[in-house]
Amino acid sequence: MPDIAHTPLAFRFSKPAPPAATYAQNTKEFRYWTAAEALRRGADFWAVVVPLTAWELGKTLPVLLDEGQDLNAYYDRKALNFFHGPSPSGTVYSGESPDVICHEMGHAILDSFKPQLWGAASQEVAAFHESFGDMSAILSALQLQSLRSDILSTTGGKLAQASRLSRLAEQLGAAIRAQMPDAVEVDCLRNAANSFTYRVPSSLPSSGPASQLSSEPHSFSRVFTGAFFEILGAMLQIKAGASPPTEAMLLAVSNEMGSILAIAIKAASVVSDWYAQVAAQMVLASKSADEDYPSALKAVFVRRQILSLHSSTTLSLVASAPAAMAESMAAVPGTLPQIALKAEHYGLEGLLFVDAPGQHRAFIAAAASNNAQPIAAPTGADAAQHFVDDLFTRGRVEYRPTVHTVLDHQKRLKTHRVVSSGGNHRLERILFDCGLCDH
Numbered sequence: 001m002p003d004i005a006h007t008p009l010a011f012r013f014s015k016p017a018p019p020a021a022t023y024a025q026n027t028k029e030f031r032y033w034t035a036a037e038a039l040r041r042g043a044d045f046w047a048v049v050v051p052l053t054a055w056e057l058g059k060t061l062p063v064l065l066d067e068g069q070d071l072n073a074y075y076d077r078k079a080l081n082f083f084h085g086p087s088p089s090g091t092v093y094s095g096e097s098p099d100v101i102c103h104e105m106g107h108a109i110l111d112s113f114k115p116q117l118w119g120a121a122s123q124e125v126a127a128f129h130e131s132f133g134d135m136s137a138i139l140s141a142l143q144l145q146s147l148r149s150d151i152l153s154t155t156g157g158k159l160a161q162a163s164r165l166s167r168l169a170e171q172l173g174a175a176i177r178a179q180m181p182d183a184v185e186v187d188c189l190r191n192a193a194n195s196f197t198y199r200v201p202s203s204l205p206s207s208g209p210a211s212q213l214s215s216e217p218h219s220f221s222r223v224f225t226g227a228f229f230e231i232l233g234a235m236l237q238i239k240a241g242a243s244p245p246t247e248a249m250l251l252a253v254s255n256e257m258g259s260i261l262a263i264a265i266k267a268a269s270v271v272s273d274w275y276a277q278v279a280a281q282m283v284l285a286s287k288s289a290d291e292d293y294p295s296a297l298k299a300v301f302v303r304r305q306i307l308s309l310h311s312s313t314t315l316s317l318v319a320s321a322p323a324a325m326a327e328s329m330a331a332v333p334g335t336l337p338q339i340a341l342k343a344e345h346y347g348l349e350g351l352l353f354v355d356a357p358g359q360h361r362a363f364i365a366a367a368a369s370n371n372a373q374p375i376a377a378p379t380g381a382d383a384a385q386h387f388v389d390d391l392f393t394r395g396r397v398e399y400r401p402t403v404h405t406v407l408d409h410q411k412r413l414k415t416h417r418v419v420s421s422g423g424n425h426r427l428e429r430i431l432f433d434c435g436l437c438d439h
């Protein structure tokens with residue numbers, strides 16, 4: 001019986017727990033225990049590997065398991081929120097999916113140890129938050145012994161292949177596909193077994209079908225999640241050596257991956273090319289788990305163009321000067337610089353202030369273009385402007401125009417709001433959503 005009040009990382013449901021028993025699917029009692037089990041399993045995993053003693057909002061995170069009709073779920077710094085909606089096979093509850101549960105909890109976990117990412121006006125940071133949700137779903141699933149054994153036998157030990165593990169939220173994906181066939185992948189919501197490579201997000205369309213990459217956060221998240229999933233498979237191969245991988249090795253690798261991610265994210269400067277910074281820090285962090293990991297991580301990140309060949313060699317130099325690096329990283333401040341953007345084209349008089357991805361860089365790690373050349377990172381101001389343009393284009397901002405133009409995006413769920421005072425404006429995040437309303 002999962003104890004939702006267990007600390008650290010306690011949860012509180014809005015309704016009392018039904019008696020522990022065996023219940024049929026699609027009953028509210030079944031949903032309660034499915035959600036409680038998945039939340040406890042995921043939170044216990046992250047509490048140890050990060051490590052964490054509390055949520056961003058305090059000791060206890062409220063969970064609202066069924067907030068009405070919508071094919072969605074979101075984290076808003078107040079609670080985890082879940083909904084229900086129609087599907088060809090009957091009603092689908094997002095709070096009944098361990099994948100969706102551990103994705104939303106992933107937003108809350110990341111917010112608890114890197115709160116600067118919450119308000120960052122950056123396409124890569126917003127996409128990374130979604131990727132972390134999916135990585136959280138995968139690593140939390142791997143805490144189940146039965147699932148580890150099943151995945152190893154169905155993939156023949158080749159973890160990076162498509163499987164139950166890589167296919168996130170199959171039922172919710174089917175429900176959305178019935179309403180909008182190209183909004184999700186053919187067999188699930190998002191598949192971690194994919195071959196997307198890095199592009200500068202501002203060069204991509206603001207939204208698009210699931211078969212293509214766009215700068216929409218859930219779409220762009222797949223670049224990082226794909227690299228992560230390939231790396232997880234490579235780490236398992238290294239651990240197993242010449243013998244077939246076992247479920248115990250897979251558990252060890254998932255725990256190592258959790259801590260590599262946490263160390264890397266904490267150390268990475270919040271800058272416009274955030275993917276490259278996290279990737280570089282993951283390469284550096286992986287060495288303490290296994291001497292053979294860094295070259296395997298570099299190979300995947302270079303193939304995905306998240307790191308350039310130049311950056312991968314720079315990393316070897318950085319790794320050989322740990323003391324100098326520690327000194328340089330100590331200069332990274334906690335908060336993000338504020339930057340003022342022109343806002344007239346959004347219908348706002350005065351300036352719009354945002355948190356720009358413009359922290360100090362301890363060293364240069366860059367992504368690669370299609371001709372293998374390192375990409376010069378956009379300035380924090382340019383990256384912030386692209387991010388805000390994207391939000392207004394997609395109708396995700398709650399605001400009152402003061403000059404002209406009103407785009408009627410109707411009832412789209414808003415992820416951000418404009419707070420106005422003294423003739424100027426500030427952009428604030430309201431929530432991270434599952435993005436399903438985007439379609």
Ligand SMILES: [Zn+2]
Nearest residue numbers: 130133433434
């Ligand atoms: Zn999400």
